[in-house]
Amino acid sequence: MAVMKEMRQYFNLINGKTVSASDERTMDAINPATGEAWAKIPLSSTEDVEAVVAAARSALPQWAEFSPLERAAYLRRIGDVLDTYGQELAQLETSNTGWVIRETVYGLIPVLKQIWYDAAGAATVASKGETVPIGPTSFGYTVREPLGVVLGIIPWNAPLFTFTIKAAYALAAGNTVIIKPSELAAVGSLRYGEILAEHLPPGVLNVISGLGTEIGNVLVGHKGVNRVSLTGSGRTARAIVQATARDPKPLTFELGGKSPNIVFEDADLDKAAAGITTYGIFTGNAGQICVGGSRILIQKSILNEMLERMYEATFKELKLGDTLDFTTTMGPIANQAQFDKVCSYIDLGVEEGGKIIFGGRYGGDVLLPDQPQFKGGYWVEPTLLQVDNNAYRVCQEEIFGPVAVVIPFETEEEAIAIANDTAFGLAAGVWTTNLGRAQRMIKALDSGNVWVNTYARVGVELPFGGFKESGFGKDSILENTREKSCVIEIG
């Protein structure tokens, strides 16, 4: 007789306590490597929204009154706690999103620690203002204050990273926080909240899981929420603008991209080939990365040479399969709906006239025929399509998977025109050994991040955010404050 393995249930974190949704509704979490359910998450209702906002509001006065150094001490402790729980969190993130364990353990968790430490260091900056000379008998100055309750709405592709970026700087500035993870990957965030709550006063950090379409709008429009920061799609950003139109509040949007990665004939071609494939788009989380260099622009004189090198670089060490095995290099697509979308774009690219240079296959049974446990998983082969027209839908719409187009170009001017011919403006890569060209490209490219001879260098040191339909604002410490101008007349 088959024995049913009992699935672990994860809970909301409200006011320092782990709780079920008020009407006990749950949803299965799916492991995308197998397509099988492995855990349960709460599906909250508007009653839970009221409870979570009330908790964040009641914790606010005390947290905001702490000195920046007191808050910094809490945040540093949280960074330390990741030494104990990092491995567990990395495993949950891998099981929930398909991002391979070698990257969640060695890449993700160390970055989360850095963010908490960086936010601790920034806490004193957040409250600093300026003195402003406005006349001999007047003392003018500015102060920065917390905004209140900050709501962080996060996507399914990198939940623990986006959770941390949104929570750490908001807390450092003296706000209390509510995190709403995606219903498609909430397990890591729910456990993360539970762990962190042991090191914070109750209600300072809260996590509520539920459908974006059921509780998202209610949270966003709630009068008790003072700032909303979304990492997600343009569709959700538009819904949030509408939901807050009557009662406006500061919004930060980190949205999608269709980023160009441009290789000139004077580049170090081996370095470029690795940079635009395994770091740029064929990543450990199967290209589900907002800055994915999904449009690869190659100067015609080096096209064939580069296509060969890219094949080599992509497939040299590629290993699909068990995402919890440290030798696996690329995981599956994170959920069924996204898998269907990515597969349909591969088919569309061919219909539009694209030529498959490599890849193009999908499905666990096709890609992992010897490992039946992954038959139902959402596996897609790294796929490169050559096209001759940047107007194709596969060149204009975000695919969000291990699928890139190659677009040949002749001149620098042509490369700039193609690169900027997109509604998005998140990131761009340039590969050249000519410093003058590097400078010209940086100036000409219409994107929030430009990397030269490297790609996807995202960390705590530099501000991160997009232009155009890739969003606006940054999850920085200052955007988590409001600035007050004061004058004391002393004449």
Ligand code: NAD
């Ligand atoms: P999504 O917009 O579908 O969902 C994001 C979050 O919004 C989820 O928590 C969802 O439940 C919630 N939501 C949905 N409808 C809502 C509503 N009406 N009101 C409030 N909340 C609502 O995005 P996704 O599919 O989870 O994530 C993929 C997208 O995120 C891609 O476009 C990707 O480029 C983008 N992304 C951007 C960055 C960045 O930093 N620029 C980083 C990662 C992902």
